[in-house]
Amino acid sequence: MATANRALVLVDxxxxxxxxxxxxxxxxxxxSLPKIIEAIDAAEANDIPVVVVQHADDDxxxxxxxxxxxxxLHPEIETRRTPAWKxxxxxxxxxxxxxxLLEWLKNNExxxxxxxxxxxxxxxxxxxxxxxxxxxxxxxxxxxxxAISIGNDAGYVDAKTVHTTLMALMNSNFAAVEPTDIWxxxxxxxxxxxxxxxxxxxxxxxxxxxx
Numbered sequence: 789m790a791t792a793n794r795a796l797v798l799v800d801x802x803x804x805x806x807x808x809x810x811x812x813x814x815x816x817x818x819x820s821l822p823k824i825i826e827a828i829d830a831a832e833a834n835d836i837p838v839v840v841v842q843h844a845d846d847d848x849x850x851x852x853x854x855x856x857x858x859x860x861l862h863p864e865i866e867t868r869r870t871p872a873w874k875x876x877x878x879x880x881x882x883x884x885x886x887x888x889l890l891e892w893l894k895n896n897e898x899x900x901x902x903x904x905x906x907x908x909x910x911x912x913x914x915x916x917x918x919x920x921x922x923x924x925x926x927x928x929x930x931x932x933x934x935a936i937s938i939g940n941d942a943g944y945v946d947a948k949t950v951h952t953t954l955m956a957l958m959n960s961n962f963a964a965v966e967p968t969d970i971w972x973x974x975x976x977x978x979x980x981x982x983x984x985x986x987x988x989x990x991x992x993x994x995x996x997x998x999x
Contacts, residue, residue, distance in 0.1 A: 792900040792925070792980035795874075795893065796831040797839045797883060798824065799905030799912060801865045804851055804858040805934075812906055812934035813947035821864060823932035823968040824904050828868055830972045837896065839874040840865065841883050843911070881914035890922050900925040900980055902971065903963070904932040908951050916963040926963035927981050929971055930955050960989035 801824060805812045812820065831838055842861065845852040852859055860866065869875075876887045883901075884890050893901070901924055903912050912933050919926040935951035938944070945953075959965040964981035966974075974981055 792927075792974075792978060793898050794831075794900045794902055794927075794980075795837045795839050795896070795898045796827060796902045796904065797841060797889075797915070798828070798865060799841050799883060799903055799915065800843045800907075801840075801862050801905045802842055802852070802858065803860050803862060805906045806862060808858070810851065810907075810936065813936050814951050815931055815934050817934065820932055820934045821862065823929065825864060825868070826968050827902070827904050827929060827932055827971065828865075830975055831902075834975045836902075836975070837872070837874065837898070839876060839883075839889065839892075839901075840869060841876045841878055841887075841905070844877045844879060881911045882918040883911070883915045884918045884922060885914075890924070893924060900927060902927040902929065904929050906934055908933045908935040908954050909938065913954055913958060913962070916958050920962055925980060926958075927971065928955070928958055928963045928965045929968045930965050931967045956989075959984050961986045 804810050806817050828838060842859065843852045844854050844859065847853060847855050874892055876883065876889055878885065878887050880886055901919060903915055903926060905912070912928060916926040916928055935947045937947040938950060955965050964983035966981050971981065
């Protein structure tokens with residue numbers, strides 16, 4: 789495994805996701821938030837910089853409105869925030885779009901972002917996919933992220949299926965996916981997590997599900 793110069797990126801750990809129609813459903817916030825805290829504590833113990841991201845809409849929007857309580861970081865995150873953390877406000881799914889994150893990463897010679905937070909099915913996958921475009925390696929902590937159930941004209945999918953499917957998808961190409969404890973263990977030797985690749989994932993999938 790290659791040596792990783794990382795930043796831990798806390799994606800939209802905002803009150804919107806802890807109650808109401810956008811409440812994270814799998815893994816539940818009761819399970820994922822403690823894992824996020826573990827990742828923060830491990831990052832700070834290993835001198836890994838932390839980036840905190842908040843999604844913002846306009847002052848008339850029903851969600852992520854900066855004037856409403858749902859915009860705020862969860863108290864468990866806010867109370868840990870320090871002046872050393874890089875703070876970003878974004879308007880798009882990806883943490884890179886319309887922000888100065890890429891410039892900050894390059895200025896600090898950081899080549900890997902570790903993504904935790906919400907939602908798996910929106911900002912996490914969007915950020916992991918865009919990282920590839922910029923030559924940034926991505927890691928996603930599977931138990932420190934979370935998804936919602938979704939339904940629309942194209943179909944209905946429960947949150948567990950959404951989350952587990954996207955974890956497998958990201959690990960096939962866009963990001964190395966592991967639980968938080970494996971990531972913490974990798975910090976001690978400075979190594980990056982290993983992801984699969986699309987051909988290997990395709991062959992394994994075909995072998996598993998061939999009739």
